[in-house]
Amino acid sequence: MTDEKPMMEIRDLKISFDGFEALHGVSFDVPKGKLVGLIGPNGCGKSTMMKCISKLHGHWTGTIVIDGEDTARMRPPDVAKVVANVPAEVGSIYGMSVMDMVMLGRYPFVNRVWWESEEDEKVVREALQTFGLDHYRRKQVTLLSSGEKQRTLIAKAYVQNPKVMLVDEPTSHLDMKYKLEVMEYLQKMARNDMTVMVAEHDISLMARYCDLCIIMKKGSIVTIGDPKEVITEDLIREVYEVESCVGVDREGEIYVLPKRYLRTEGE
Amino acid sequence: MGKEEGSGPLKGVIGTLRKGVRSMNDSMVPTDDTRSEIRIKKRRFRVILLTGTVFLLAMFLISISISSGGIIPITDAFSSLVSAISKGGENLTTEELYVFASRLPRVVAAIGVGAGLAIAGCMFQALIRNPLVDPYITGVSSGAGCLAVAASTTIASFGFLAGYSSYIIPIAAIVGGLLAFAFTLAVAEGAGGSATNYILAGVIVGFAFSSVQTIFLSLNKDNLTNVMWWLYGSFGNITWENAFLVMIPALGISVIAMLWAREFNVFMSGEDQAKLLGLNVRKFKAIMMVIASVLTSVCVAFVGVIGFVGLIVPHACRMLLGSDHRLIMPASIVLGACLMLFADIIARVVISPLELPVGAITALIGTPVFAYMLVRRGREYDG
Numbered sequence A: 001m002t003d004e005k006p007m008m009e010i011r012d013l014k015i016s017f018d019g020f021e022a023l024h025g026v027s028f029d030v031p032k033g034k035l036v037g038l039i040g041p042n043g044c045g046k047s048t049m050m051k052c053i054s055k056l057h058g059h060w061t062g063t064i065v066i067d068g069e070d071t072a073r074m075r076p077p078d079v080a081k082v083v084a085n086v087p088a089e090v091g092s093i094y095g096m097s098v099m100d101m102v103m104l105g106r107y108p109f110v111n112r113v114w115w116e117s118e119e120d121e122k123v124v125r126e127a128l129q130t131f132g133l134d135h136y137r138r139k140q141v142t143l144l145s146s147g148e149k150q151r152t153l154i155a156k157a158y159v160q161n162p163k164v165m166l167v168d169e170p171t172s173h174l175d176m177k178y179k180l181e182v183m184e185y186l187q188k189m190a191r192n193d194m195t196v197m198v199a200e201h202d203i204s205l206m207a208r209y210c211d212l213c214i215i216m217k218k219g220s221i222v223t224i225g226d227p228k229e230v231i232t233e234d235l236i237r238e239v240y241e242v243e244s245c246v247g248v249d250r251e252g253e254i255y256v257l258p259k260r261y262l263r264t265e266g267e
Numbered sequence B: 001m002g003k004e005e006g007s008g009p010l011k012g013v014i015g016t017l018r019k020g021v022r023s024m025n026d027s028m029v030p031t032d033d034t035r036s037e038i039r040i041k042k043r044r045f046r047v048i049l050l051t052g053t054v055f056l057l058a059m060f061l062i063s064i065s066i067s068s069g070g071i072i073p074i075t076d077a078f079s080s081l082v083s084a085i086s087k088g089g090e091n092l093t094t095e096e097l098y099v100f101a102s103r104l105p106r107v108v109a110a111i112g113v114g115a116g117l118a119i120a121g122c123m124f125q126a127l128i129r130n131p132l133v134d135p136y137i138t139g140v141s142s143g144a145g146c147l148a149v150a151a152s153t154t155i156a157s158f159g160f161l162a163g164y165s166s167y168i169i170p171i172a173a174i175v176g177g178l179l180a181f182a183f184t185l186a187v188a189e190g191a192g193g194s195a196t197n198y199i200l201a202g203v204i205v206g207f208a209f210s211s212v213q214t215i216f217l218s219l220n221k222d223n224l225t226n227v228m229w230w231l232y233g234s235f236g237n238i239t240w241e242n243a244f245l246v247m248i249p250a251l252g253i254s255v256i257a258m259l260w261a262r263e264f265n266v267f268m269s270g271e272d273q274a275k276l277l278g279l280n281v282r283k284f285k286a287i288m289m290v291i292a293s294v295l296t297s298v299c300v301a302f303v304g305v306i307g308f309v310g311l312i313v314p315h316a317c318r319m320l321l322g323s324d325h326r327l328i329m330p331a332s333i334v335l336g337a338c339l340m341l342f343a344d345i346i347a348r349v350v351i352s353p354l355e356l357p358v359g360a361i362t363a364l365i366g367t368p369v370f371a372y373m374l375v376r377r378g379r380e381y382d383g
Helices: A046-053 A076-082 A098-109 A118-130 A146-158 A176-191 A203-209 A233-240 B010-025 B037-064 B074-086 B094-128 B140-157 B159-191 B195-219 B225-232 B240-258 B261-268 B271-276 B281-303 B309-321 B325-349 B358-382
Strands: A008-017 A020-030 A035-039 A061-066 A083-086 A164-168 A195-199 A212-217 A220-225 A242-248 A254-261
Touching: A008 A046, A020 A046, A020 A061, A020 A212, A020 A220, A035 A046, A035 A176, A035 A203, A046 A061, A046 A164, A046 A195, A076 A083, A076 A098, A083 A146, A083 B271, A098 A118, A098 A146, A098 B261, A118 A146, A118 B037, A146 A164, A146 A176, A164 A176, A176 A195, A176 A203, A203 A254, A212 A233, A220 A233, A233 A242, A233 A254, B037 B074, B037 B094, B037 B325, B074 B094, B094 B195, B094 B240, B094 B261, B094 B281, B094 B309, B094 B325, B140 B159, B140 B195, B140 B225, B140 B281, B159 B195, B159 B240, B159 B281, B240 B281, B240 B325, B261 B271, B261 B281, B261 B325, B271 B281, B309 B325, B309 B358, B325 B358
Parallel strands: A035 A195, A035 A212, A083 A164, A164 A195
Antiparallel strands: A008 A020, A008 A061, A212 A220, A242 A254
16 A cells, blocks of 8 residues: 555557457556455457466567566566466366475476475465365365365465466356455455556456446546546446446445346447 | 285285275275375385386286196296306207297287286376377378388288398388377367367367278288287287387387386376476376387387277376376376286287287276276266
């Protein structure tokens, strides 16, 4: 919660695939320790932007500076020490245990060593405790519930001790209890000075938890700001082409109810 | 690790190992155990090496005391071996000669090939991330087979070369195996380099080489004795000269591949995830593919196509030990070597003095064991 220099500065970020420009010169700053929501329709460039930040895509132009360092000049293992990524799903992993999975997050730090150190184990065990997984550490990831799987993936990114954590649709397979649980974990991490960026479709959930919202459409940013201020019926209509009802509940939290979609004209 | 054994003093060792393995795999139960997981793993690693060595030694002794000619007591076989080695392999008695010149080379080769095929299979399964993958997935066996058959059927027309056929056929096989791998690599990478691309490319390249091999075979129906052993896999043609040509590269490459066990773990979490953790996925995959293909080619070249070991041994190890390649890779090496030695023993004694193709035996031993494990663990295994 400081107003010093931003944790992440993105300037004029552009990327094209086969002549199609997926991001048209995106620029924004993210302060330290914020939970940032990336909101926008499918294909608006949310995932692409996260892949540029983590350097999974390499051919972008523009600058991405994290904590004062230009990622373009960093080698992949060094990027892995400042940016962690939480994928939407666990892949097929032949019965990997929770502990083994989370331990992978220490890879950037113990490169070229066969066994991890006791120190690495300590970091991992603490993370497992933080995310309520320590009891299940020998359980296979594929046998976990969806919420536990998601927590495992977050714990794996967490042990990378990153400055920026990118989370792609963390709640898409979860019921409402797990959705809240995951968002609370992400919020807790942001409160501990980690910058957490979440791409997510549930706007009410984003509005409730995020400190900052970046609203995107077709590879550009529509607006950035406090979710309670920027999320309006007009904005939803503009971005999603959907009529909605944006209301405020008794606790002052806003919610978004989609009503009907509008037919696109001449685009 | 020799699951196939269960007699005598070794039973206790199996029991201990099994208990250890079971405790690790009791994954349904939450654990209150506070021991260091890394220490547990290190201990498990030592247990694997120790039990593996014990079993391997036992198999080794059984193997040198058995041949299609008869069985001698293990102690006699061992003392013959020691005395033959102390004599430097010269002026040997009949029994020493049997043990030293006829049985020992094939034992040495079986260890190398068993270990090599198992770890190559383990590597390919991880690299292509498909459970049906075996070391021959990139068409190596068909390429090697094709050129081996071509060499052996045409060698007679090069009179001056005929005397060197025991070298020419393996060399042709290695060249063929690597050629097939190169084609597969080119097609698969050209198509985008996904797991499915590799499997499909391997299948078509394999078919192409098999077809050429069939053509050679049908044109040379009368000249097949040289090559039949090769097509079904056998250690019968192993001599001292080629035993080490198999064993040293096979074991050497297997052990070297183990240096990347952690990277294999990272790779298993998905190519994108591995990249995000800082692994140079493209380079890693290419180098490991080449290593595994060379390893497979070396194995295939001298003893022919022995199936199944490279498919089931790594799976068996994964089912027993979990997903950490620092345990699976050494376990595959020792289990592969033990299984191969065991299969070779069976192949020699069943219809003694004739020999059965060892490839058929590995499959016959492996199938029930694997089916049992699949029934027990299959559900957890693929989630």
